[in-house]
Amino acid sequence: MVSNKKFMVSLATAAALAGAGYVTVQNVVPNVGIQNVQAASAINDYISNNNIQPVSIQNEEGTFSQWFGYENGVGKPEGVVVHETATPGATARNEVTYFNREWSNMYSYVHAFVDNNEIINIHNTDYGVWGAGPTANAKYIQIELCEVSTTDEFARSISNDAYYIASKLIQYNLPFTAGKTVLSHNDVSNLYGDTNHTDPVGYFASWGYSMDQFYDLIGTYYTNLKNNGSVTNGGGDNTSPGTDTGVSEDNTINVNNTNGDYVPIVAFQDDGSVQTIKNRALMNKTPWYTDKTKEYDGITYRRVATNEWVSTAYVV
Structure with a gap:
């Protein structure tokens, strides 16, 4: 199974990193x-x-x-x-x-x-x-x-x-x-x-x-x-204009849960249903790489790890 260290932090680690002033897991790596x-x-x-x-x-x-x-x-x-x-x-x-x-x-x-x-x-x-x-x-x-x-x-x-x-x-x-x-x-x-x-x-x-x-x-x-977040120094030149998906040209989304301390994620089951992942989540106001979408029960999810997905309701 794919290592989730590059995508996820535990809730405890998220709190520690937030206290240290980090805004994204990727920034932890020099x-x-x-x-x-x-x-x-x-x-x-x-x-x-x-x-x-x-x-x-x-x-x-x-x-x-x-x-x-x-x-x-x-x-x-x-x-x-x-x-x-x-x-x-x-x-x-x-x-x-x-x-x-x-x-x-x-x-x-x-x-x-x-x-x-x-x-x-x-x-x-x-x-x-x-x-x-x-x-x-x-x-x-x-x-x-x-x-x-x-x-x-x-x-x-x-x-x-x-x-x-x-x-x-x-x-x-x-x-x-x-x-x-x-x-x-x-x-x-x-x-x-x-x-x-x-x-x-x-x-x-x-x-x-x-x-x-x-x-x-x-x-x-x-x-x-x-x-x-752009191939040019100024940033923003290769973002997708005229859309409201929240996905940039380099396949990055920014997530935030205005009603909670973290952004929940789910896993898709063999029958196509989703199950909330209880021991991991995304930090609020952080960017994540995404490469796929799935639909379930009228909700669109974006993939942030091998089988870990975030609802587009949390995509800013």
């Missing part, structure tokens, strides 16, 4: 291990100068039926592996359709695909996939970058890729450390020898880009998301 590669990049400059913003992550369940935890347990990945598809012109949706149909023949599957228009997550990242050999499969979330045709498309796809990676590191309370918590498939091949793939190095090079430059972009997004 913001360490951030890499500042600072590799000069025309692509990264293009993203910044044109205020390119990543799109929202779409979560949908694929057909991959192999449910296995990481070597440290369910919900405990050690980082993210970066792939590229080597299929020029195929969109994220094209690749999702293909992998959902053929994974059992190819013996291959990843968590997500990204192009210049979409980020599609097709397998719960609490569980592993078959993307980079047995050693890496037991350690890492894995995402495939689609090959595009223009500089603008490449910049937007890289922005989306970096955003997904940074948000997953934050979701699992991982630091950003280039080559350790974020690796290319080439890095994985060199480290473990289970595969001989070198992606996305060659594809990046065709655009005059490198992993160091990509690490720089990820580091920027990671820091800004941690500090501001």
Whole structure:
């Protein structure tokens, strides 16, 4: 079962943290291990100068039926592996359709695909996939970058890729450390020898880009998301306008119970009903990462851990 330490605090701990002035569980963990590669990049400059913003992550369940935890347990990945598809012109949706149909023949599957228009997550990242050999499969979330045709498309796809990676590191309370918590498939091949793939190095090079430059972009997004809830320094530029869901672009909700000292959470039972969790709750006025919704008895719930959900009535 996924460790709830990154999502939850006991009521006693919540009271202690509140007394110490903390406003979110994530702030308990020092913001360490951030890499500042600072590799000069025309692509990264293009993203910044044109205020390119990543799109929202779409979560949908694929057909991959192999449910296995990481070597440290369910919900405990050690980082993210970066792939590229080597299929020029195929969109994220094209690749999702293909992998959902053929994974059992190819013996291959990843968590997500990204192009210049979409980020599609097709397998719960609490569980592993078959993307980079047995050693890496037991350690890492894995995402495939689609090959595009223009500089603008490449910049937007890289922005989306970096955003997904940074948000997953934050979701699992991982630091950003280039080559350790974020690796290319080439890095994985060199480290473990289970595969001989070198992606996305060659594809990046065709655009005059490198992993160091990509690490720089990820580091920027990671820091800004941690500090501001946005990929930009000012914050708020990639929040969802014109909606009242309370969910930001980085899939964060803020919760508060105006009628109590904490926000209650529930667990869904096998029959689809809900049961209140009595020994844990969310602190008032705190942000939480969320990736799924469920409906029960006319109430919409948002997931904040593997089977722990909060009613949207408490989402500010």
